[in-house]
Amino acid sequence: MSIVSVRGLTRDYPQGEHTVHALRGVSLDIEPGEFTVLMGPSGSGKSTLLNLIGGLDKPTAGSVTIEGADLASMTPGERSDLRRDRLGFIFQAYNLIPVLTAAENAEFVLQLQGKSAAERRARAYETLAQVGLEGMEGRRPNELSGGQQQRVAVARAIAGDPALVLADEPTANLDSTTSDELIATMRRLNTEFGVTFVFATHDPKVMEAASRVVRLVDGEIAEDTRT
Amino acid sequence: MLSIASMAFRNLLRNRRRTVITVLGISLGLGMCQMVYNLNLGNYNSMLDKGIRGLSGHVVVQHKEWLKSPEVEHVVEGSAAIRDRLQADNPAALVTRRIMAGGLVTSPTNAVAAGVFGVDPQPESKLNRAATRMVDGEWLKPGDARGLVLGDTLADRLGVGVKSRIVVMAPDPTDPTESISLLFRVRGTYHSGVEVLDNFSVMVPISAAQPLLQGTDPVHQVAVVYDDDAPSAAGLERAKALDLGEAVALSWQEALPDLQTFIEVDTRTNELFFFVLGFIVVLGVINTMLMSVLERVREFGVMMALGMRPGSLAVLVLVEGALLGFASAVLGTVFGTAFTYPLVTSGLDFSQEMGETMMVEGVAMDAMMFAQYAPDRMALYAVVAMAMTILASGWPAWRVTRMQPIEAIKHT
Numbered sequence: 001m002s003i004v005s006v007r008g009l010t011r012d013y014p015q016g017e018h019t020v021h022a023l024r025g026v027s028l029d030i031e032p033g034e035f036t037v038l039m040g041p042s043g044s045g046k047s048t049l050l051n052l053i054g055g056l057d058k059p060t061a062g063s064v065t066i067e068g069a070d071l072a073s074m075t076p077g078e079r080s081d082l083r084r085d086r087l088g089f090i091f092q093a094y095n096l097i098p099v100l101t102a103a104e105n106a107e108f109v110l111q112l113q114g115k116s117a118a119e120r121r122a123r124a125y126e127t128l129a130q131v132g133l134e135g136m137e138g139r140r141p142n143e144l145s146g147g148q149q150q151r152v153a154v155a156r157a158i159a160g161d162p163a164l165v166l167a168d169e170p171t172a173n174l175d176s177t178t179s180d181e182l183i184a185t186m187r188r189l190n191t192e193f194g195v196t197f198v199f200a201t202h203d204p205k206v207m208e209a210a211s212r213v214v215r216l217v218d219g220e221i222a223e224d225t226r227t
Numbered sequence: 228m229l230s231i232a233s234m235a236f237r238n239l240l241r242n243r244r245r246t247v248i249t250v251l252g253i254s255l256g257l258g259m260c261q262m263v264y265n266l267n268l269g270n271y272n273s274m275l276d277k278g279i280r281g282l283s284g285h286v287v288v289q290h291k292e293w294l295k296s297p298e299v300e301h302v303v304e305g306s307a308a309i310r311d312r313l314q315a316d317n318p319a320a321l322v323t324r325r326i327m328a329g330g331l332v333t334s335p336t337n338a339v340a341a342g343v344f345g346v347d348p349q350p351e352s353k354l355n356r357a358a359t360r361m362v363d364g365e366w367l368k369p370g371d372a373r374g375l376v377l378g379d380t381l382a383d384r385l386g387v388g389v390k391s392r393i394v395v396m397a398p399d400p401t402d403p404t405e406s407i408s409l410l411f412r413v414r415g416t417y418h419s420g421v422e423v424l425d426n427f428s429v430m431v432p433i434s435a436a437q438p439l440l441q442g443t444d445p446v447h448q449v450a451v452v453y454d455d456d457a458p459s460a461a462g463l464e465r466a467k468a469l470d471l472g473e474a475v476a477l478s479w480q481e482a483l484p485d486l487q488t489f490i491e492v493d494t495r496t497n498e499l500f501f502f503v504l505g506f507i508v509v510l511g512v513i514n515t516m517l518m519s520v521l522e523r524v525r526e527f528g529v530m531m532a533l534g535m536r537p538g539s540l541a542v543l544v545l546v547e548g549a550l551l552g553f554a555s556a557v558l559g560t561v562f563g564t565a566f567t568y569p570l571v572t573s574g575l576d577f578s579q580e581m582g583e584t585m586m587v588e589g590v591a592m593d594a595m596m597f598a599q600y601a602p603d604r605m606a607l608y609a610v611v612a613m614a615m616t617i618l619a620s621g622w623p624a625w626r627v628t629r630m631q632p633i634e635a636i637k638h639t
Binding site for chain 2: 051056057076077080081083084085089091095097099100108109156160
């Protein structure tokens with residue numbers, strides 16, 4: 001079964017007297033273990049599609065199912081629970097919680113899942129080690145570089161053992177070297193631990209690492225290539 | 228342990244200056260309210276103490292018409308028997324009788340119309356304002372049927388001193404067309420600070436004043452004064468059970484209705500002031516919490532994206548408000564205690580504004596006012612301040628529950 005199944009997804013935004021058609025009837029399936037990149041120019045609908053898959057936004061028409069569950073039939077609370085238990089998010093601007101340490105940020109989702117303190121701490125340290133941040137567990141975000149913060153965000157995204165990680169321009173704010181390291185880390189998580197990733201990105205390096213590239217143009221899928 | 232409480236605490240520390248200013252604002256407001264209440268409490272208790280000890284008693288027996296019409300003929304007869312019975316029923320209390328008449332006080336050089344107060348010398352030595360403020364000679368003694376004390380100003384006007392003779396002339400109660408004259412010797416002078424006492428009053432033993440009244444063993448009041456208010460209710464019930472004829476037994480609240488009303492009205496006025504102050508503080512807290520929430524819209528969006536329910540985010544905001552309120556309640560109570568302390572130990576001097584004393588509903592208030600700690604009320608105000616702070620966080624918390632994740636994440 002596909003992790004994500006998108007059918008006829010349309011998203012329109014009213015803008016003054018006009019309507020912006022961000023997505024125009026997109027259909028797509030994401031399979032377990034894929035390292036999928038949504039690419040396309042600005043305004044092509046990459047981030048909109050990512051947000052709709054994550055249940056952060058509601059479609060104008062069409063459907064999104066995650067592991068067979070239709071997001072449209074869920075209450076806001078149920079969508080929250082789905083994001084908590086089955087999805088991970090990585091944002092362009094890291095978006096760590098500034099008052100929490102690296103380990104506490106990684107623990108955050110586990111706390112929401114109701115895991116015990118010992119289990120949370122062990123898992124947080126484990127995921128931080130997986131992204132190469134051993135010894136930095138007690139640092140607050142303002143004590144970490146941009147690349148380190150994004151690694152913490154990756155650790156947070158995978159700590160809850162999600163079925164799917166959605167990453168919106170995760171390398172956009174990073175320098176070339178740091179970006180390469182982060183892509184390698186996520187690819188390793190994908191190959192070694194089977195974490196499924198879907199990226200929205202312009203970054204050609206991410207595309208090079210992808211197992212599948214979906215090109216969006218004007219809110220429609222122009223090309224869907226598996227490597 | 229990463230709990231909502233610890234997260235809320237850390238959030239409060241993010242903008243320390245704002246948090247400190249908010250806590251200081253609430254605490255100073257709370258501390259001021261507690262101080263004002265404590266000062267008023269001290270003031271009210273002082274007024275009540277003076278009123279109860281000097282004007283009525285915790286329980287007072289007087290003619291049923293006296294309250295409406297304090298005329299000289301409204302007497303309680305058989306006063307010694309009533310006094311003895313009340314004393315037997317209340318062995319630890321002071322039981323005293325009082326007469327309030329008037330007459331012409333005459334010395335060899337002058338004559339002044341004055342109040343003539345008949346008192347039981349023994350109990351009144353502990354109750355009467357004049358007895359504790361003798362400036363020359365001594366207070367009345369039991370059995371001294373011709374003794375008299377008077378205010379120092381009146382003594383000057385009459386040109387008399389200790390051992391001088393004074394004649395009190397008054398209408399004959401049995402025949403108003405005639406007068407009676409009573410001869411006294413001055414035993415002492417006092418300075419009470421109350422103009423009407425110092426300028427226009429003499430005090431004599433009860434037996435010496437009784438000829439000014441009609442009836443058998445007449446007085447105007449028989450008062451029972453306890454160390455505190457606790458036994459009053461039971462004492463009143465026992466007094467009401469006595470056969471008092473034309474007299475009635477009243478509580479101090481019934482005997483001093485104006486004083487009771489004054490205190491109640493003043494208390495309500497102060498509470499209105501506290502409410503207005505609290506309302507202003509609440510607006511400040513709402514502003515602080517709203518600012519705090521609006522600064523973190525993006526963060527809340529991320530938390531929602533990670534699976535935190537809006538209700539949990541609202542709880543986070545409410546806990547932040549609760550912590551703010553708790554800190555303010557504790558600090559405010561420290562402020563309130565500290566602000567009150569000098570008013571308890573040294574008092575507040577109003578002599579510039581009101582002279583030595585000021586009459587309030589018949590009670591002479593001293594210019595020096597002392598506060599009194601009211602721990603129960605201070606705790607209540609602290610709890611109310613905390614509750615108001617949590618309530619003030621309610622609207623910002625509700626705003627959080629209305630946020631849409633995608634809009635919150637895109638918020639700049």
